[in-house]
Amino acid sequence: DAGVIQSPRHEVTEMGQEVTLRCKPISGHNSLFWYRQTMMRGLELLIYFNNNVPIDDSGMPEDRFSAKMPNASFSTLKIQPSEPRDSAVYFCASSHGNEQYFGPGTRLTVT
Amino acid sequence: DAKTTQPTSMDCAEGRAANLPCNHSTISGNEYVYWYRQIHSQGPQYIIHGLKNNETNEMASLIITEDRKSSTLILPHATLRDTAVYYCIVPSPRADKLIFGTGTRLQVFP
Numbered sequence: 001d002a003g004v005i006q007s008p009r010h011e012v013t014e015m016g017q018e019v020t021l022r023c024k025p026i027s028g029h030n031s032l033f034w035y036r037q038t039m040m041r042g043l044e045l046l047i048y049f050n051n052n053v054p055i056d057d058s059g060m061p062e063d064r065f066s067a068k069m070p071n072a073s074f075s076t077l078k079i080q081p082s083e084p085r086d087s088a089v090y091f092c093a094s095s096h097g098n099e100q101y102f103g104p105g106t107r108l109t110v111t
Numbered sequence: 112d113a114k115t116t117q118p119t120s121m122d123c124a125e126g127r128a129a130n131l132p133c134n135h136s137t138i139s140g141n142e143y144v145y146w147y148r149q150i151h152s153q154g155p156q157y158i159i160h161g162l163k164n165n166e167t168n169e170m171a172s173l174i175i176t177e178d179r180k181s182s183t184l185i186l187p188h189a190t191l192r193d194t195a196v197y198y199c200i201v202p203s204p205r206a207d208k209l210i211f212g213t214g215t216r217l218q219v220f221p
Contacts, residue, residue: 102155
């Protein structure tokens, strides 16, 4: 298995633009997680899905952030409109049980 | 999640055993202890987990005290590639999510 796949690996955008981050979980995993990591706040859980259904989105910072999982093999995290404070590394992880497997991350820079 | 306490940083000489402690004094009887690590610029990586018995795999050993209030992750022969931040996590059995704290920054030196 190729592991968790995230795209793009790097994204640079201007404030106000829409940003879409993509994730393909490991086949057979039934849970998917989106995290954000910054120097100031560390690694934060934003939202997670179980069997494609959002279970806990309490970590989503505000309405500008939304996440979808239309099927078992694909999820998106969208930021609209983006702001400079959204600059961070965004990780997607998948699991079957509590052993989570992380993707390489997307480094987002909003100027 | 049960709260965990780890030292902020540790050093270890290459080839020596690295022993990383974690306190989880409020752990309940059915909560597991998980260890992950994050090498610079990479996503976190699962290492090992345990309930009350000591565990060993190809990466590390996990020693859990009899009262389960603390544990130690052991890297038997540390290499430079083991330099990373190590996270000790005790997730709630009722939830799937992990809460990452600040971890221990392990520096392995030549």
